[in-house]
Amino acid sequence: MGGAAAPLGGGSFVDVFVIFGVSGDLARKMTFPSLYRLEERGALDFPIVGVALDDWSTGDLETRMRESVSSQIADAKPSVVDRLGRRLRYVRGDFTSRDTVDALRSAVGRVHQALVYLEIPPALFAPVIENLQREPIASEVTYLIEKPFGHDLASAQALNERLHRVVDEQSILRIDHFLGKQPLADLVHLRFANEVLEPLWRREHVEEIQVTMAEDFGVEDRGSFYDPVGALRDVVVNHLLQLLALVLMEPPSRPGADGLWDARVAVLREMDLIEPSRVVRGQYEGYRSIPGVGADSTTETFIALALGVHSWRWDGVPVVVRAGKALPVTATEVRLVLRRPPRLGALGLPEHLEANEIILRIDPDSALRVTLQSLDAEERHLAPVHLDLSFRAELGRSPEPYEVLFLAALEGDRARFAREDVVEEAWRIVDPILAHPNPVVPYRRGSWGPDGVVALTRGHRGFRDPWLGA
Numbered sequence: 158m159g160g161a162a163a164p165l166g167g168g169s170f171v172d173v174f175v176i177f178g179v180s181g182d183l184a185r186k187m188t189f190p191s192l193y194r195l196e197e198r199g200a201l202d203f204p205i206v207g208v209a210l211d212d213w214s215t216g217d218l219e220t221r222m223r224e225s226v227s228s229q230i231a232d233a234k235p236s237v238v239d240r241l242g243r244r245l246r247y248v249r250g251d252f253t254s255r256d257t258v259d260a261l262r263s264a265v266g267r268v269h270q271a272l273v274y275l276e277i278p279p280a281l282f283a284p285v286i287e288n289l290q291r292e293p294i295a296s297e298v299t300y301l302i303e304k305p306f307g308h309d310l311a312s313a314q315a316l317n318e319r320l321h322r323v324v325d326e327q328s329i330l331r332i333d334h335f336l337g338k339q340p341l342a343d344l345v346h347l348r349f350a351n352e353v354l355e356p357l358w359r360r361e362h363v364e365e366i367q368v369t370m371a372e373d374f375g376v377e378d379r380g381s382f383y384d385p386v387g388a389l390r391d392v393v394v395n396h397l398l399q400l401l402a403l404v405l406m407e408p409p410s411r412p413g414a415d416g417l418w419d420a421r422v423a424v425l426r427e428m429d430l431i432e433p434s435r436v437v438r439g440q441y442e443g444y445r446s447i448p449g450v451g452a453d454s455t456t457e458t459f460i461a462l463a464l465g466v467h468s469w470r471w472d473g474v475p476v477v478v479r480a481g482k483a484l485p486v487t488a489t490e491v492r493l494v495l496r497r498p499p500r501l502g503a504l505g506l507p508e509h510l511e512a513n514e515i516i517l518r519i520d521p522d523s524a525l526r527v528t529l530q531s532l533d534a535e536e537r538h539l540a541p542v543h544l545d546l547s548f549r550a551e552l553g554r555s556p557e558p559y560e561v562l563f564l565a566a567l568e569g570d571r572a573r574f575a576r577e578d579v580v581e582e583a584w585r586i587v588d589p590i591l592a593h594p595n596p597v598v599p600y601r602r603g604s605w606g607p608d609g610v611v612a613l614t615r616g617h618r619g620f621r622d623p624w625l626g627a
Contacts, residue, residue: 171203171567172268172295175261177252177285178277179207179218183303187334188276189225191559193233196241200564206246206264208257218247252277253284255291262294271295272566274332275302283319290323300324301566304333304395305386306575309591310584317577330566330574335396337558337565337573340523343548344403344491345417347517347525354515357495359470364512366404367492368397369623370480374487375441375602376458380449387456389438389587392480398425398583399575400519401464401478404491405471414571418579425582429465430589437461439607440597441483457597458482459606461613461620462590475617479610483602488623489519511541516624523548523555526624545626 176188184207195201207218219242226233226241246264250257265271271294275282282302289298307313320329335341348358357363370392376383383391402421409416439459445452459481466476493515516526525546533540549555556564565573598607605620614620 170270171272172270173204173206173265173272174201174567175206175208175265175271175273175294177208177273177275179247180209180211180213180221181276183276185221185225186229187557187559188274189222190229191557191563192222193226193230193237193241194557194560195563195567196244197234197237200567201241201244203244204246204265205241205244206248206261208248208250208252208261210251211249213247213249215245215247219245252281253288255288258288258292258294262292265294268295269297271298273298273300274566275300277303279303279305279307279316283316286320287323298324299328299330299566301330301332301574304331304575305390306331306395306580307584308386308390310581310588313581313584317581326577329577330571331576331580332562332566333395333399333575334558334562335392336399336575337561338519338523339548339555339561340517340519341400341403342561342573343523344400344517349408357515358493360472360474362495363471363474363493364496365494365617366474366476367494367620368401368404368476368478368490369492369620370397370489371484371623372482372487373484373603375483376444376447376450378448380447382449383458384450384454384456388458388460388480388482389590393460393462393478394583394587397478397480398586399579400491401476402579405466405468405476407468407470415576417572418576422576422579422582424466424468425579425586427466427468428586429467430585431462431464431587433590433593433595435463435613436590436595437607437609437613438595438597439481439600439609441481441602442599443602455594455597457594459484459600461606461610463613464586477614477620479606479620481606484605485603486623486625487521488625490623491517491519492621492624494618494621510539512618514621518624521625524624 176184178184192201192205222242222245223238226238248257248260248264250260273289275285277285286300307316348355402424406420406424409420437460438457440456441458444450444458445454461477461479464476464478466472466474495513497510497512511530514528518524527544529542529544530539531542562573598609600607611619
């Protein structure tokens, strides 16, 4: 192994935070505002060194930070911005050059613990880490790498194998902003800290599980990025399978991050490979005219699929997932549709009662809804009653995903970062679709995707419209 690398945690602290790709769009939109929030809460106590190819100075980097914060945070405090600005340093150079590492070492000085964030193209992860590990910039280094982690199972395995030649798995934190959303952390506690819900969370009571991740906008000016990726790689394998693992897993059998990831990987291993016959791929009309998109592109902008989960808790419960762009609304939710109660003739109840539902809304504005049936005001008909909980209203502002993830990395909390085996299991599940994709079917902008989605859900309940209310 080339050089020392060690995990964060165990009471250790960070001496320097190094950001490769600091001049990019992700830094402008997400990284700088999140660093501001951490500075505001007193979580930063070390220099922040940005590395990029741009012919910048440290002053230019500070200017970029100030512009980013002012455009993203309306009530930013000048004193906090000033403190963050004083932490910044800049190193210009090729990411894989030895000269860049030497310049970085000069900027960092003698440090024990470094956190190195690679917000750069995934093809550069291994070359940059290999370069840094020849003569590490610190006694202990932890690498924070940005999704995607491969583009199929084979490439994910190849990336992990290459990284493990120079660093241990415990020295790698795989960052996916979706895992930083507060409702995903809440989901574990919602399930296992509430006896009112946990007994319902199983096949005896749940008839169907639906997951929706809808966006009412298209690819717009991101055609060259999106066209090689598509909805399956962009959100299903990274975001939604990780969300489903939290929804479906058993209680962790041991404390700590590894206990949580053990439970997630266990339920992923109980999922069938997704058969192409249980998948609908769509492409919204006009997608191929976007700059950067091929004229004969077969990339899906919409995907719906049905999953089989052969665990003791969920065997026989249909799990359906849909995700796409240019749909009617922007919303992400998990919906558990409960089994209908039997008809009770003595009360004159209808033969087919509406099912109760438990809905966890991830976006926009995290919230929980439980739907019940009750008599209307005239006591003549049953009507739905909604028990709604807004997490923002009850608990205050949730931190932004990158704010959560950076803080977790600084504190050594690995529960927020995808483990190697979980990443590979997610790719295993979707590999058959990647190897034998169905043809894409066109759909209108503003619709709920191709007509074939109806056939996919035939035999059980169709997709519900997402809950958008308060």
